[in-house]
Amino acid sequence: MESIKVMLVDDEQLALIQLRKMLQEMTGFEIVGAYLDPVEAIEMASVLRPDVVFLDIHLPEIFGLRAAEMLNDTCPDVEIVFITAYDEHAVEAFTLNALDYVLKPLQRSRLAITVERLKISIESKRKDRKTSDPVRIHCLQTLQIEFPGQQPETMKWRTSKAQELFTFMFHHRGQLVRKSELFELLWSDFDVPKAMTHLYTTIYQVRQDLKRIGVNIVIRSLSIKDGYVLDAAGICIDTVEWERELRRLSPVSDTNVAEHQRVMDMYRGDYLQDAGYLWSENERQRLRTLWLQHVQLLGDYYVRQGRMTEALAVYHRMQIQCPYYEESYFCLMKLYDELEDRVAVEEQYKRLTLVLSEALDTVPSPKTEVWYAKWKGLRPQLESGT
Structure with a gap:
Protein backbone atom coordinates (compact mmCIF):
# COMPACT_ATOMS: atom_id res chain seq x y z
CA MET A 1 0.00 0.00 0.00
CA GLU A 2 1.19 3.50 -0.83
CA SER A 3 2.27 5.48 2.25
CA ILE A 4 -0.38 7.57 3.98
CA LYS A 5 0.68 11.21 4.22
CA VAL A 6 0.05 12.62 7.70
CA MET A 7 0.01 16.18 9.03
CA LEU A 8 0.08 16.87 12.77
CA VAL A 9 -1.34 20.05 14.36
CA ASP A 10 -1.07 20.70 18.09
CA ASP A 11 -0.01 23.76 20.06
CA GLU A 12 1.87 21.56 22.57
CA GLN A 13 5.38 20.66 21.38
CA LEU A 14 5.60 17.57 23.59
CA ALA A 15 2.29 16.27 22.27
CA LEU A 16 3.55 16.69 18.69
CA ILE A 17 6.75 14.82 19.48
CA GLN A 18 4.88 11.99 21.20
CA LEU A 19 2.36 11.56 18.37
CA ARG A 20 5.06 11.69 15.69
CA LYS A 21 7.06 9.01 17.53
CA MET A 22 4.04 6.73 17.91
CA LEU A 23 3.08 7.01 14.23
CA GLN A 24 6.63 6.46 13.05
CA GLU A 25 6.66 3.19 14.98
CA MET A 26 3.70 2.05 12.87
CA THR A 27 4.08 1.04 9.24
CA GLY A 28 2.62 2.85 6.25
CA PHE A 29 2.81 6.46 7.39
CA GLU A 30 4.78 9.45 6.12
CA ILE A 31 4.80 12.54 8.34
CA VAL A 32 4.73 15.43 5.86
CA GLY A 33 4.40 18.22 8.43
CA ALA A 34 4.03 18.98 12.13
CA TYR A 35 2.77 22.41 13.18
CA LEU A 36 2.21 24.35 16.36
CA ASP A 37 0.48 27.13 14.41
CA PRO A 38 -2.89 26.07 12.92
CA VAL A 39 -2.93 28.97 10.45
CA GLU A 40 0.36 27.85 8.92
CA ALA A 41 -0.87 24.25 8.87
CA ILE A 42 -4.01 25.23 6.91
CA GLU A 43 -1.93 27.22 4.44
CA MET A 44 0.54 24.35 3.92
CA ALA A 45 -2.16 21.68 3.60
CA SER A 46 -2.86 22.79 0.03
CA VAL A 47 0.83 22.28 -0.79
CA LEU A 48 1.51 19.06 1.11
CA ARG A 49 -1.85 17.41 0.28
CA PRO A 50 -2.01 15.16 3.39
CA ASP A 51 -4.30 12.14 3.45
CA VAL A 52 -5.02 12.69 7.13
CA VAL A 53 -4.62 15.49 9.68
CA PHE A 54 -4.34 14.78 13.41
CA LEU A 55 -5.80 17.99 14.82
CA ASP A 56 -5.98 19.21 18.41
CA ILE A 57 -9.42 20.65 19.16
CA HIS A 58 -8.05 23.25 21.61
CA LEU A 59 -5.84 25.51 19.53
CA PRO A 60 -4.88 29.17 19.82
CA GLU A 61 -6.19 31.66 17.24
CA ILE A 62 -8.52 29.15 15.56
CA PHE A 63 -10.74 26.73 17.45
CA GLY A 64 -10.03 23.19 16.34
CA LEU A 65 -13.49 22.56 14.88
CA ARG A 66 -13.21 25.74 12.79
CA ALA A 67 -9.74 24.68 11.68
CA ALA A 68 -11.22 21.35 10.55
CA GLU A 69 -13.81 23.15 8.42
CA MET A 70 -11.05 25.20 6.79
CA LEU A 71 -8.96 22.09 6.17
CA ASN A 72 -11.95 20.41 4.52
CA ASP A 73 -12.34 23.44 2.28
CA THR A 74 -8.66 23.28 1.33
CA CYS A 75 -8.44 19.48 0.97
CA PRO A 76 -11.93 18.04 0.46
CA ASP A 77 -10.72 14.42 0.62
CA VAL A 78 -8.63 14.79 3.77
CA GLU A 79 -9.44 12.66 6.81
CA ILE A 80 -9.57 14.44 10.17
CA VAL A 81 -8.65 12.77 13.45
CA PHE A 82 -9.23 14.99 16.44
CA ILE A 83 -7.01 15.01 19.49
CA THR A 84 -8.85 16.07 22.62
CA ALA A 85 -8.61 15.85 26.36
CA TYR A 86 -12.41 15.91 26.64
CA ASP A 87 -14.63 13.12 25.38
CA GLU A 88 -17.60 15.52 25.09
CA HIS A 89 -16.01 17.03 21.96
CA ALA A 90 -16.19 13.70 20.14
CA VAL A 91 -19.87 14.18 19.27
CA GLU A 92 -19.16 17.58 17.74
CA ALA A 93 -16.17 16.11 15.89
CA PHE A 94 -18.27 13.51 14.10
CA THR A 95 -20.77 16.12 12.94
CA LEU A 96 -17.86 17.47 10.86
CA ASN A 97 -17.27 14.04 9.32
CA ALA A 98 -14.12 13.43 11.32
CA LEU A 99 -12.97 9.87 10.89
CA ASP A 100 -12.11 9.37 14.56
CA TYR A 101 -10.77 11.00 17.71
CA VAL A 102 -8.10 10.12 20.24
CA LEU A 103 -7.93 11.23 23.84
CA LYS A 104 -5.01 12.78 25.67
CA PRO A 105 -2.87 11.36 27.10
CA LEU A 106 -2.34 9.27 23.97
CA GLN A 107 -2.54 5.50 24.31
CA ARG A 108 -0.85 3.24 21.73
CA SER A 109 -3.67 0.70 21.83
CA ARG A 110 -6.31 3.34 21.08
CA LEU A 111 -4.14 4.96 18.38
CA ALA A 112 -3.72 1.55 16.73
CA ILE A 113 -7.51 1.29 16.32
CA THR A 114 -7.58 4.72 14.68
CA VAL A 115 -4.72 3.74 12.39
CA GLU A 116 -6.60 0.68 11.14
CA ARG A 117 -9.68 2.80 10.44
CA LEU A 118 -7.51 5.25 8.52
CA LYS A 119 -5.92 2.57 6.40
CA ILE A 120 -9.28 1.07 5.45
CA SER A 121 -10.85 4.45 4.64
CA ILE A 122 -7.93 5.83 2.62
CA GLU A 123 -7.38 2.61 0.69
CA SER A 124 -11.08 2.61 -0.22
CA LYS A 125 -10.85 6.19 -1.49
CA ARG A 126 -7.78 5.38 -3.57
CA LYS A 127 -9.55 2.40 -5.17
CA ASP A 128 -12.55 4.59 -6.00
CA ARG A 129 -10.26 7.14 -7.68
CA LYS A 130 -8.58 4.41 -9.73
CA THR A 131 -11.86 2.91 -10.97
CA SER A 132 -13.40 6.25 -12.00
CA ASP A 133 -12.55 7.68 -15.42
CA PRO A 134 -10.37 10.76 -14.80
CA VAL A 135 -9.90 13.84 -16.91
CA ARG A 136 -6.61 13.75 -18.81
CA ILE A 137 -4.35 16.71 -19.57
CA HIS A 138 -2.07 16.37 -22.60
CA CYS A 139 1.21 18.28 -22.47
CA LEU A 140 3.04 16.52 -25.30
CA GLN A 141 3.05 18.69 -28.43
CA THR A 142 -0.02 20.78 -27.53
CA LEU A 143 -1.72 21.55 -24.21
CA GLN A 144 -5.09 19.79 -24.47
CA ILE A 145 -7.80 18.42 -22.24
CA GLU A 146 -9.53 15.07 -22.72
CA PHE A 147 -12.79 14.18 -20.98
CA PRO A 148 -13.84 10.52 -20.70
CA GLY A 149 -15.28 9.26 -23.96
CA GLN A 150 -14.28 12.38 -25.90
CA GLN A 151 -11.44 13.44 -28.16
CA PRO A 152 -8.70 15.75 -26.78
CA GLU A 153 -9.36 19.41 -27.43
CA THR A 154 -7.20 22.50 -27.08
CA MET A 155 -7.93 24.49 -23.95
CA LYS A 156 -9.23 27.97 -24.73
CA TRP A 157 -8.26 30.97 -22.62
CA ARG A 158 -9.43 34.57 -22.53
CA THR A 159 -5.94 35.98 -23.04
CA SER A 160 -2.45 34.76 -23.87
CA LYS A 161 -1.36 35.87 -20.38
CA ALA A 162 -4.05 33.67 -18.83
CA GLN A 163 -2.87 30.74 -20.94
CA GLU A 164 0.77 31.14 -19.96
CA LEU A 165 -0.05 31.71 -16.30
CA PHE A 166 -2.10 28.52 -16.17
CA THR A 167 0.53 26.55 -18.08
CA PHE A 168 3.30 27.83 -15.80
CA MET A 169 1.27 26.97 -12.69
CA PHE A 170 0.43 23.54 -14.11
CA HIS A 171 4.11 22.97 -14.89
CA HIS A 172 4.81 23.67 -11.18
CA ARG A 173 1.67 21.89 -9.90
CA GLY A 174 1.73 21.09 -6.21
CA GLN A 175 4.51 23.62 -5.62
CA LEU A 176 4.42 27.15 -4.26
CA VAL A 177 4.69 29.77 -7.01
CA ARG A 178 5.41 33.18 -5.56
CA LYS A 179 3.70 36.30 -6.86
CA SER A 180 7.09 37.90 -7.49
CA GLU A 181 7.94 35.02 -9.83
CA LEU A 182 4.75 35.60 -11.81
CA PHE A 183 5.46 39.35 -11.96
CA GLU A 184 8.85 38.68 -13.48
CA LEU A 185 7.48 36.13 -15.93
CA LEU A 186 4.44 38.01 -17.23
CA TRP A 187 4.63 41.68 -16.25
CA SER A 188 8.30 42.48 -15.83
CA ASP A 189 7.86 45.95 -17.40
CA PHE A 190 5.18 47.02 -14.91
CA ASP A 191 5.60 48.49 -11.46
CA VAL A 192 4.47 46.27 -8.58
CA PRO A 193 1.00 47.82 -7.99
CA LYS A 194 0.12 47.56 -11.67
CA ALA A 195 1.55 44.05 -11.95
CA MET A 196 -0.45 43.04 -8.87
CA THR A 197 -3.67 44.28 -10.46
CA HIS A 198 -2.96 42.34 -13.65
CA LEU A 199 -2.08 39.23 -11.64
CA TYR A 200 -5.30 39.27 -9.63
CA THR A 201 -7.34 39.83 -12.78
CA THR A 202 -5.59 37.01 -14.64
CA ILE A 203 -5.87 34.57 -11.73
CA TYR A 204 -9.59 35.34 -11.63
CA GLN A 205 -9.88 34.75 -15.39
CA VAL A 206 -8.05 31.42 -15.16
CA ARG A 207 -10.25 30.25 -12.31
CA GLN A 208 -13.36 31.20 -14.28
CA ASP A 209 -12.05 29.46 -17.39
CA LEU A 210 -11.38 26.29 -15.39
CA LYS A 211 -14.95 26.35 -14.10
CA ARG A 212 -16.27 26.91 -17.64
CA ILE A 213 -14.19 24.04 -19.00
CA GLY A 214 -15.42 21.85 -16.17
CA VAL A 215 -12.09 20.50 -14.96
CA ASN A 216 -11.34 19.97 -11.28
CA ILE A 217 -8.11 21.95 -11.11
CA VAL A 218 -7.87 24.48 -8.29
CA ILE A 219 -5.51 27.42 -7.81
CA ARG A 220 -5.21 28.18 -4.11
CA SER A 221 -3.93 31.40 -2.58
CA LEU A 222 -1.29 31.15 0.14
CA SER A 223 -1.24 34.49 1.90
CA ILE A 224 1.46 33.48 4.38
CA LYS A 225 3.84 32.53 1.56
CA ASP A 226 2.55 35.31 -0.73
CA GLY A 227 1.88 33.01 -3.65
CA TYR A 228 -0.28 30.31 -5.21
CA VAL A 229 -0.43 26.54 -5.52
CA LEU A 230 -2.17 24.70 -8.35
CA ASP A 231 -3.82 21.46 -7.26
CA ALA A 232 -4.27 18.89 -10.04
CA ALA A 233 -4.83 15.86 -7.80
CA GLY A 234 -6.95 13.27 -9.56
CA ILE A 235 -6.02 14.54 -13.04
CA CYS A 236 -4.17 12.17 -15.40
CA ILE A 237 -1.23 13.79 -17.18
CA ASP A 238 0.20 12.27 -20.34
CA THR A 239 3.83 13.06 -19.52
CA VAL A 240 3.54 11.44 -16.09
CA GLU A 241 1.86 8.37 -17.57
CA TRP A 242 4.42 8.08 -20.37
CA GLU A 243 7.41 8.36 -18.04
CA ARG A 244 5.90 5.84 -15.62
CA GLU A 245 5.32 3.38 -18.47
CA ALA A 258 5.42 -4.69 -28.78
CA GLU A 259 5.17 -2.95 -25.40
CA HIS A 260 8.31 -0.95 -26.17
CA GLN A 261 6.79 0.05 -29.50
CA ARG A 262 3.59 1.16 -27.75
CA VAL A 263 5.51 3.33 -25.26
CA MET A 264 7.51 4.88 -28.10
CA ASP A 265 4.26 5.79 -29.86
CA MET A 266 2.79 7.36 -26.70
CA TYR A 267 5.26 10.22 -27.17
CA ARG A 268 3.21 12.43 -29.52
CA GLY A 269 5.61 15.36 -29.52
CA ASP A 270 7.90 17.36 -27.27
CA TYR A 271 6.70 18.85 -24.00
CA LEU A 272 4.60 21.99 -24.67
CA GLN A 273 6.22 22.08 -28.09
CA ASP A 274 3.64 24.27 -29.80
CA ALA A 275 3.71 26.89 -27.04
CA GLY A 276 7.50 27.05 -27.03
CA TYR A 277 7.83 28.72 -23.62
CA LEU A 278 11.47 29.23 -22.71
CA TRP A 279 10.85 28.33 -19.07
CA SER A 280 9.72 24.84 -20.13
CA GLU A 281 12.87 24.08 -22.14
CA ASN A 282 14.65 22.12 -19.39
CA GLU A 283 11.72 19.74 -18.99
CA ARG A 284 11.28 19.55 -22.73
CA GLN A 285 14.92 18.57 -23.16
CA ARG A 286 14.80 16.07 -20.29
CA LEU A 287 11.79 14.20 -21.70
CA ARG A 288 13.12 14.35 -25.25
CA THR A 289 16.42 12.82 -24.11
CA LEU A 290 14.59 9.97 -22.35
CA TRP A 291 12.57 9.30 -25.49
CA LEU A 292 15.59 9.37 -27.79
CA GLN A 293 17.50 6.96 -25.57
CA HIS A 294 14.57 4.57 -25.58
CA VAL A 295 14.01 4.78 -29.34
CA GLN A 296 17.72 4.24 -29.98
CA LEU A 297 17.64 1.03 -27.94
CA LEU A 298 14.53 -0.15 -29.77
CA GLY A 299 16.04 0.58 -33.18
CA ASP A 300 19.29 -1.17 -32.29
CA TYR A 301 17.30 -4.22 -31.15
CA TYR A 302 15.53 -4.43 -34.50
CA VAL A 303 18.87 -4.21 -36.33
CA ARG A 304 20.36 -7.02 -34.24
CA GLN A 305 17.33 -9.17 -35.00
CA GLY A 306 17.60 -8.47 -38.72
CA ARG A 307 14.21 -6.74 -38.73
CA MET A 308 15.30 -3.98 -41.07
CA THR A 309 11.85 -2.68 -41.98
CA GLU A 310 11.01 -2.02 -38.30
CA ALA A 311 14.45 -0.51 -37.71
CA LEU A 312 13.99 1.89 -40.63
CA ALA A 313 10.59 2.95 -39.30
CA VAL A 314 11.99 3.62 -35.82
CA TYR A 315 14.97 5.67 -37.03
CA HIS A 316 12.79 7.68 -39.41
CA ARG A 317 10.36 8.38 -36.57
CA MET A 318 13.31 9.60 -34.52
CA GLN A 319 14.39 11.86 -37.36
CA ILE A 320 10.94 13.37 -37.86
CA GLN A 321 10.54 14.07 -34.15
CA CYS A 322 14.08 15.43 -33.65
CA PRO A 323 15.39 16.65 -37.03
CA TYR A 324 18.60 18.05 -35.49
CA TYR A 325 19.54 14.78 -33.81
CA GLU A 326 22.51 13.56 -35.82
CA GLU A 327 22.44 9.97 -34.59
CA SER A 328 19.22 9.23 -36.52
CA TYR A 329 20.90 10.14 -39.82
CA PHE A 330 24.00 8.13 -38.95
CA CYS A 331 21.94 5.05 -38.03
CA LEU A 332 19.98 5.31 -41.27
CA MET A 333 23.17 5.72 -43.32
CA LYS A 334 24.60 2.51 -41.85
CA LEU A 335 21.30 0.68 -42.22
CA TYR A 336 20.87 1.68 -45.87
CA ASP A 337 24.46 0.60 -46.49
CA GLU A 338 23.60 -2.87 -45.19
CA LEU A 339 20.60 -2.87 -47.53
CA GLU A 340 22.93 -1.79 -50.38
CA ASP A 341 20.87 1.30 -51.08
CA ARG A 342 23.60 3.77 -52.03
CA VAL A 343 21.17 6.50 -53.09
CA ALA A 344 19.51 6.45 -49.69
CA VAL A 345 22.89 6.68 -47.90
CA GLU A 346 23.81 9.74 -49.97
CA GLU A 347 20.39 11.28 -49.33
CA GLN A 348 20.72 10.90 -45.56
CA TYR A 349 24.18 12.48 -45.58
CA LYS A 350 22.98 15.41 -47.70
CA ARG A 351 20.00 15.99 -45.42
CA LEU A 352 22.21 15.93 -42.36
CA THR A 353 24.74 18.42 -43.71
CA LEU A 354 21.96 20.74 -44.89
CA VAL A 355 20.06 20.65 -41.57
CA LEU A 356 23.18 21.22 -39.48
CA SER A 357 24.42 24.01 -41.72
CA GLU A 358 21.15 25.95 -42.00
CA ALA A 359 19.81 25.47 -38.49
CA LEU A 360 22.91 25.20 -36.33
CA ASP A 361 25.71 26.57 -38.53
CA THR A 362 27.82 23.48 -37.94
CA VAL A 363 28.96 20.31 -39.69
CA PRO A 364 28.54 16.57 -38.99
CA SER A 365 30.61 15.07 -36.19
CA PRO A 366 34.01 13.50 -36.92
CA LYS A 367 32.47 10.05 -36.33
CA THR A 368 29.96 10.57 -39.13
CA GLU A 369 32.48 12.21 -41.46
CA VAL A 370 35.04 9.41 -41.01
CA TRP A 371 32.43 6.71 -41.65
CA TYR A 372 31.12 8.51 -44.73
CA ALA A 373 34.61 9.07 -46.13
CA LYS A 374 35.46 5.39 -45.72
CA TRP A 375 32.17 4.39 -47.29
CA LYS A 376 32.76 6.68 -50.26
CA GLY A 377 36.28 5.36 -50.66
CA LEU A 378 35.20 1.74 -50.69
CA ARG A 379 32.34 2.12 -53.15
CA PRO A 380 34.39 2.56 -56.35
CA GLN A 381 36.46 -0.53 -55.48
CA LEU A 382 33.38 -2.63 -54.76
CA GLU A 383 31.66 -1.54 -57.95
CA SER A 384 34.75 -2.26 -60.10
CA GLY A 385 35.06 -5.70 -58.52
CA THR A 386 38.66 -5.14 -57.30
Missing part, protein backbone atom coordinates in the same frame (compact mmCIF):
# COMPACT_ATOMS: atom_id res chain seq x y z
CA LEU A 246 8.84 3.94 -19.76
CA ARG A 247 10.49 3.29 -16.40
CA ARG A 248 8.61 0.06 -15.76
CA LEU A 249 9.84 -1.50 -19.03
CA SER A 250 12.43 -4.27 -18.81
CA PRO A 251 15.17 -4.43 -21.49
CA VAL A 252 13.73 -4.93 -24.95
CA SER A 253 13.28 -8.57 -25.98
CA ASP A 254 11.09 -10.78 -28.16
CA THR A 255 8.49 -11.00 -25.41
CA ASN A 256 8.06 -7.26 -24.77
CA VAL A 257 9.06 -5.54 -28.03
